[in-house]
Amino acid sequence: MISISFYVIIDKNRNTMDTFIMQFIGVPVSGNMLGAIFAFFVVIFGVVVAQVITYMLVHAVRLIYTRNQLDFSLLQSSQELPQLRSPVQFIILLWSLSASLTFFELSEPVLNLCLKTAKVLTYIGFVWLGLRLTSYFQVFFVEKSKKTALKFDDLLAPLLGKVIKVLLIIVGLISVAEILNLPLASLLAGLGIGGIAIAMAAKDTIANIFGSLTVVADRPFSIGDWVKIKDVEGTVEHLGFRSTRVRTFYNSLVSVPNSILLTASVDNMGERRYRRFNTMLSITYDTPVEKIEAFCAGIRELIDLHADTRKDYYLVHLNEFSASSLDILLYVFFQTPTWEAELVARECLMLDCIRLAQKLGIEFAFPTQTLHLNQETVSNSKMASFDSVQKQIANGQKLASNIVKSYRS
Structure with missing residues (x-):
């Protein structure tokens, strides 16, 4: 910021400048005309300086992007990066006009008012420039985070940029308040009293x-x-x-x-280590027992040989007698990073199950109903005796015992 001492130095050498300009153009020059002439040249000089500073800033940012293998030109053309020229030109033009004020015949109160206004506008310009530079670095960190394996930096980068922008605005408001000699203590006390009402009105925003x-x-x-x-x-x-x-x-x-x-x-x-697949394979009731066991054993082998399945825990068993089918439970987990990869792994296993069923001659069932139409006849059957029922029960238990001894021992 240009200090008041700068204007004092210019004011001391004003007579020398008046004499130099009068000798140069050959006619007397009034104070206001001298100020206008000086302001014109200072503004032209300020525009040139603003262009140089803007070029240096953009070149420095471009160098940072390029060294980190980011396409600066593409991001700038896609309007993700705002232009730095406007805030830089605003600040330099403001300084140029402030420097020319001393060449106008202004009273001290008017000059002080102009200088105070220039200070306020300068802080606004710096906040404006800071916000745009923050956008540059926010885009930089966002693009950089896309190239890393961590996902948390994708979440933190844009939020951090917003926090910095909010802090810049707060610092700018406090600085402007100090320049205008506003009673900050009274304002803070007033905010404390009204803070309860504000908090009640903005409780949803604060909660967010x-x-x-x-x-x-x-x-x-x-x-x-x-x-x-x-x-x-x-x-x-x-x-x-x-x-x-x-x-x-x-x-x-x-x-x-x-x-x-x-x-x-x-x-x-998205944080699942394994993705569960739980389904029923329905086969027809006329499927022989040995084929059912062979089918279940084959599916277990397919799971063991699959590249993306969890090998330490899976279930493949005949699970239920449904209305129109024998249901085999297939309970397995896939270790894949994305849903698309899970679908590919699931498709691979299901196709292998279909191929295995075709090789074994097993047919998959679908809901069917069989209707038997019989004529009403008088039943001549007699009720079975108690001894006959006990013999049938004993025979069933004996057959079950033989099956266990033959197939499960």
């Missing part, structure tokens, strides 16, 4: 901010994770101060208020 801080601290999910939050299910795309954006599987974008994250349970499907 605390919710975003909770996500950063606890890390329940990262960008790109498949999550379930209450009745919302999809992929996390963005975390902001107010809400978290989730892209659903029917491609809509749902904004979940961060305050919900303080109390709701978050089911992070």
Whole structure:
């Protein structure tokens, strides 16, 4: 910032400049005309200096991007990076006009008012420039995080940029308040008294901010994770101060208020080490027992030989006598990083099961019903005696014992 001492130095040499300009153009020059002439040249000089400073800043940022293998030109053309020229030109032009004020015949109160205004506008210009530079570094960290294996930095990078922007605005407001000699102590006391009312009115906003801080601290999910939050299910795309954006599987974008994250349970499907596959293989009732056992053993072997299945825990057993089929339980886990990879692994196993069934001559069942139409006849059958029933029971137990001894010993 140009200090007042600068204007004092210029004011002391004003007579010398007046004499030099009068000798140069050959006519007397008034103070205001001298100020206008000087302001014109200073503004031209300021524009040139602003271009040089802008070029240096952009070149430095471009060098940082290039050394980290990021396409600076592509990001700038896609309008992700704002232009630095406007805030730099604003600051330099403001300084140039401030430097020319001493050549105008202004009273001291007017000059002080102009200088104070220039200071306020200068701080606004620096905040403007800081916000745009923060956008540059925010995009840098976001693009850099996309090339790392960690997912947490994808979540933290944009949020950190927003925090820095908020801090810049707060610092700018405090600086402007000091320049204007505003009673900060009284303002803070007033905010303390009115803070309760503000907190009550903005409780949802405050809860959302605390919710975003909770996500950063606890890390329940990262960008790109498949999550379930209450009745919302999809992929996390963005975390902001107010809400978290989730892209659903029917491609809509749902904004979940961060305050919900303080109390709701978050089911992070993306953090699963294994992905469960639970289904029933229904085969026909006329399938021989030995083929059922061979089919189950073959499926177990397929799971052991599959590249993406969990080998230490799986279940393949004849599980249920359904209305129209014998149901074999297939309970297995896949170790895959994404849902698409899980579908590919699941398809591979299912196709192998179909091939195995074809090789063994096993047919898959589908819901059927058989209707028997009989004429009504008078039954002449007699009720079985108690001894006959006991003999049949004993015979069944004997057959069961023989089966266990033959096939399970």
